Amino acid sequence: xxxxxxxxxxxxxxxxxxxxxxxxxxxxxxxxxxxxxxxxxxxxxxxxxxxxxxxxxxxxxxxxxxxxxxxxxxxxxxxxxxxxxxxxxxxxxxxxxxxxxxxxxxxxxxxxxxxxxxxxxxxxxxxxxxxxxxxxxxxxxxxxxxxxxxxxxxxxxxxxxxxxxxxxxxxxxxxxxxxxxxxxxxxxxxxxxxxxxxxxxxxxxxxxxxxxxxxxxxxxxxxxxxxxxxxxxxxxxxxxxxxxxxxxxxxxxxxxxxxxxxxxxxxxxxxxxxxxxxxxxxxxxxxxxxxxxxxxxxxxxxxxxxxxxxxxxxxxxxxxxxxxxxxxxxxxxxxxxxxxxxxxxxxxxxxxxxxxxxxxxxxxxxxxxxxxxxxxxxxxxxxxxxxxxxxxxxxxxxxxxxxxxxxxxxxxxxxxxxxxxxxxxxxxxxxxxxxxxxxxxxxxxxxxxxxxxxxxxxxxxxxxxxxxxxxxxxxxxxxxxxxxxxxxxxxxxxxxxxxxxxxxxxxxxxxxxxxxxxxxxxxxxxxxxxxxxxxxxxxxxxxxxxxxxxxxxxxxxxxxxxxxxxxxxxxxxxxxxxxxxxxxxxxxxxxxxxxxxxxxxxxxxxxxxxxxxxxxxxxxxxxxxxxxxxxxxxxx
Amino acid sequence: xxxxxxxxxxxxxxxxxxxxxxxxxxxxxxxxxxxxxxxxxxxxxxxxxxxxxxxxxxxxxxxxxxxxxxxxxxxxxxxxxxxxxxxxxxxxxxxxxxxxxxxxxxxxxxxxxxxxxxxxxxxxxxxxxxxxxxxxxxxxxxxxxxxxxxxxxxxxxxxxxxxxxxxxxxxxxxxxxxxxxxxxxxxxxxxxxxxxxxxxxxxxxxxxxxxxxxxxxxxxxxxxxxxx
Numbered sequence: 001x002x003x004x005x006x007x008x009x010x011x012x013x014x015x016x017x018x019x020x021x022x023x024x025x026x027x028x029x030x031x032x033x034x035x036x037x038x039x040x041x042x043x044x045x046x047x048x049x050x051x052x053x054x055x056x057x058x059x060x061x062x063x064x065x066x067x068x069x070x071x072x073x074x075x076x077x078x079x080x081x082x083x084x085x086x087x088x089x090x091x092x093x094x095x096x097x098x099x100x101x102x103x104x105x106x107x108x109x110x111x112x113x114x115x116x117x118x119x120x121x122x123x124x125x126x127x128x129x130x131x132x133x134x135x136x137x138x139x140x141x142x143x144x145x146x147x148x149x150x151x152x153x154x155x156x157x158x159x160x161x162x163x164x165x166x167x168x169x170x171x172x173x174x175x176x177x178x179x180x181x182x183x184x185x186x187x188x189x190x191x192x193x194x195x196x197x198x199x200x201x202x203x204x205x206x207x208x209x210x211x212x213x214x215x216x217x218x219x220x221x222x223x224x225x226x227x228x229x230x231x232x233x234x235x236x237x238x239x240x241x242x243x244x245x246x247x248x249x250x251x252x253x254x255x256x257x258x259x260x261x262x263x264x265x266x267x268x269x270x271x272x273x274x275x276x277x278x279x280x281x282x283x284x285x286x287x288x289x290x291x292x293x294x295x296x297x298x299x300x301x302x303x304x305x306x307x308x309x310x311x312x313x314x315x316x317x318x319x320x321x322x323x324x325x326x327x328x329x330x331x332x333x334x335x336x337x338x339x340x341x342x343x344x345x346x347x348x349x350x351x352x353x354x355x356x357x358x359x360x361x362x363x364x365x366x367x368x369x370x371x372x373x374x375x376x377x378x379x380x381x382x383x384x385x386x387x388x389x390x391x392x393x394x395x396x397x398x399x400x401x402x403x404x405x406x407x408x409x410x411x412x413x414x415x416x417x418x419x420x421x422x423x424x425x426x427x428x429x430x431x432x433x434x435x436x437x438x439x440x441x442x443x444x445x446x447x448x449x450x451x452x453x454x455x456x457x458x459x460x461x462x463x464x465x466x467x468x469x470x471x472x473x474x475x476x477x478x479x480x481x482x483x484x485x486x487x488x489x490x491x492x493x494x495x496x497x498x499x500x501x502x503x504x505x506x507x508x509x510x511x512x513x514x515x516x517x518x519x520x521x522x523x524x525x526x527x528x529x530x531x532x533x534x535x536x537x538x539x540x541x542x543x544x545x546x547x548x549x550x551x552x553x554x555x556x557x558x559x560x561x562x563x564x565x566x567x568x569x570x571x572x573x574x575x576x577x578x579x580x581x582x583x584x585x586x587x588x589x590x591x592x593x594x595x596x597x598x599x600x601x602x603x604x605x606x607x608x609x610x611x612x613x614x615x616x617x618x619x620x621x622x623x624x625x626x627x628x629x630x631x632x633x634x635x636x
Numbered sequence: 637x638x639x640x641x642x643x644x645x646x647x648x649x650x651x652x653x654x655x656x657x658x659x660x661x662x663x664x665x666x667x668x669x670x671x672x673x674x675x676x677x678x679x680x681x682x683x684x685x686x687x688x689x690x691x692x693x694x695x696x697x698x699x700x701x702x703x704x705x706x707x708x709x710x711x712x713x714x715x716x717x718x719x720x721x722x723x724x725x726x727x728x729x730x731x732x733x734x735x736x737x738x739x740x741x742x743x744x745x746x747x748x749x750x751x752x753x754x755x756x757x758x759x760x761x762x763x764x765x766x767x768x769x770x771x772x773x774x775x776x777x778x779x780x781x782x783x784x785x786x787x788x789x790x791x792x793x794x795x796x797x798x799x800x801x802x803x804x805x806x807x808x809x810x811x812x813x814x815x816x817x818x819x820x821x822x823x824x825x826x827x828x829x830x831x832x833x834x835x836x837x838x839x840x841x842x843x844x845x846x847x848x849x850x851x852x853x854x855x856x857x858x859x860x861x862x863x864x
Contacts, residue, residue: 178763178796268798335816338740357720401670401743405809408809408835409835472656473656
């Protein structure tokens, strides 16, 4: 619809208008509730916090909000594809291209990443006996960069300038010649800002895990979630740096007429190489922490230590290493030649070996155990067969000559949803149900948890299993319609039903959180009969933990002390603890990058220069102050 | 294991003529073989895991009698762990042999490196059309006519962004790049009319960037080339 505001003619499609109305109404409700319950102080508290648990909560909160937003995109996609030659609302052509772009980009960068980083932030320090992350201030900066990056990406929709280049942003389609609008710039800067934050958090986690473990907590005694977080952080450090370079070059192509990815000097292949050198490790960045969560959950609820701990750690490291040697399996059809295609086919197959080791070790962790079917365990049990199904289609895809058929069809869509949802999403759900008591002090309702699990799992298989077949029936990715042939109609309709079932399952999750908030049962330190250190501190984890500091004597030290009826030995010989500060600077630093990018996107260079100047000033202000001096004295 | 129950139902529903598997050329036939071959090998993996999974979950589930049971503290088992390193490696070796053979046979190569002989067709993709130019200069849009039997050499080049050439029944995809010309072979196609499409997202009209691939007899091809 068209209307005039302040003398400017504005054209808004109905979906954007609906988003405005919905967001304004929801915003009004939230503001009303905040004011009525007098919670402005609480919001301020979270804006200035550098505490790892609170920052973790912020990551998780926004991850879940974006999960609903990107999930809604998925429902639009599935509704448009419900019938052959369907015309649902506005989602044909351009709008469809926008909606699959935002669905993919948001699910990867603004849902899976923050939820995992949130869990790592909250849990890793508690698991290894650290009182906070090594650099609390940097941790807050990392979060606010993620926050402003995600907001920057999201406002594009409200301005009706959504990117439409797919989450992979392939050049030359993403260069200025073919997508001259601001959409692709929102993609570039949104990912660039939040990616920077992710790199900071990865650095922080590495230093924390290497430097701030409790006495006796050798690397070889760490819980597997801490291990996978460490290895994931190294992957982030390398992969996100490559992404930052790729986005930087694309930014120069778009804004300043450089020709890295097009023209006579440049080459569109360079983008694909850079993107997938980031993109494939990213898959493991999403999967490995989930593997860690499953290892801890399966071990706890089987009442047994993890089977083959050394080989479990080794296989994670191997997956991480091999993860950097397989990127061109996304490019089998590009024409790199038979030699490259063979090399990348073989390396890809090899990844199946360490992954297989993990699956069998999980199975044998359960063997001889006492398996309790709590909600976190249900999600972990659902993961094993579902993930194996995604894994074997991965091996099928690695067969490069067969991939000429699979490539860019719904078969691939089925494959990556199988692996990512089975590992990352089920892992996040398992982790959230498992550590919810440690984060909030309440345990989520088991009955609603089971409803959530079963509806989600059935919906998930119903959605993605038929896509294997529609792909082989010749349905390419990223098309908004299809003809009724070869059973495409029935299979697609089945997928749509499954997608809505997954949508319904999320309502159970929300109902569960609300019910727990209203009438939840307060729990003690150790509601699950846990094995690792986080269950030795109070629920919710207080700001000052591990006082006195426990001494770790082996794997699952807490559990063995508990079952022997003893307390863990303690010590007062501890390393200097990272200090929490209250500061609004991280928030401001994030916001300056937001305005800097806004200026570059719309060529308002005065705004960029001003923001850069303020950013520089903020960094100077920060570097003049070292809060540790007041506490530990000046470094000699 | 409801998903295992669903599988045969879905296969029945779609019948056995899934396009990619119901191949109409030697090229697509080899690919269909690889798909079935890798699928069968992988089915072994799925079965082994499912059997162990169901058995362990059922046998070691929590029951009232086992409420206070403290399981033995098993750290690992080096023989078992070696077994599931060697087993998958063997399985992958069996899979790798035909993979490497066919990858060498079928991977698209640069035009300058191609040494094959056959009927050449120049394929030009642009947003959102296909143009097919035959050896004698005959040009047609969105309809590819090729002779049955023998080898078809498609020389592919894009005018703008990256596209991908795909006729599911005749063979896999090959990307159509703006910066280089690739050659893709289709061996021994059979007579028939097949649908072709762009498989790489290329912008607004991607969904409708389709064409028709018609395989005709050699005589008909000759007369097609000569008709105006």
